[in-house]
Amino acid sequence: MRPGRCGYGLACYDDGGLIVDGVLLRLEPDLFWYAQADGDFYSWARAHARGMDVEISDPKVFVSQVQGPTSMEILAAASDDGMPEPFGYFGIARVRFGGQEVVITRTGYTNELGWEFYTEPQHDADALWRHLTAAGEPFGMQLFGLDSMHIRRIEAGILNAGSDFDHTTTPYDAGLGRFIDEDKGDFIGKQALTNASRKPRLSGLLCEAEPHIGGEVCIDGNPAGRVTAGAISPYLQSGIGIALMYAPGLAAGTQVTVRCIDGELHAGELAELPLYDKQAEIPRGIRVDIPERKD
């Protein structure tokens, strides 16, 4: 990964179980930020840095994401020097927002078109926010919480560390096998992963109602997995979810019943993730149609 680029990265224990995932930013040849999901990666990294010439620290940086079809127009309006070039998918740029230099990345947690900005200790955060909201207001930018993003991330098949996967699941279990470079030299967990099943256990769900997190997923009336994430998709007009099945390799379309938030079992089926936009054309800016609201 060359400087100025990001990559998606996983960390495993020696037994192949996942600790955490995140986005690795290569800011300079010898300077990286790993924007990690929830988990104790710091201790793991320090423990495995023995003999390496590296300083691992908390730069006190906070990440905010601007996501949605008008996000690039907002960026162009907010940047003192206009739209950064190049700034492709998973790219990094340094832009000036109201005179303050800020690191931004073409990444996010929604698979919508979007970018993230990194607020550092030297920034005047209040001034930065005032500048961004002034630039974003004409394009309809508004503050929202994780629950709104959560629906979209399930649709997109973006996993949450600690709920969709944990130390008991390998990257293959979680359907993340494409991110394992088996030709790479030694890495922590490699031996265990070499012998692990390649078939995923994690699956998408479509359901009549909202799947209840932790609820059972049954096949022919027998428990066959559990729900790890659930929501109602306003776009698909359906209950959606993610399930960790006990057996690997179950096919999309497998008929199931799912424990939902009303306490009842509802009919559903396993579904391939992401639930739509299979080629991730929306975050790349290839697909730009605005979906119609369904009420």
Next chain:
Amino acid sequence: MNSSDGKTRDLVTPMPGAGWDFSLSRHPYHMIERPFGPHYCVYNRREMACCFDQLDIEEGYWQLRQKAAVLHTGEFPLQFKGPG
């Protein structure tokens, strides 16, 4: 020792330079979220807004799909510096 808002008290405070800050911390945009009635979860020992009293979840979904939505996340960047 008081926290930055002066309303809560830290019982355990990491030494400066100790690495990962093991106390609960708030996003620099925390005060901007306050008027909207945030409900927080804890993510990477950081408070992250799950939802807001003043903002409808489904409205937020369509905002994200049709215009633009901002979320101050609990992602935790860890820095690696040096040739190793």
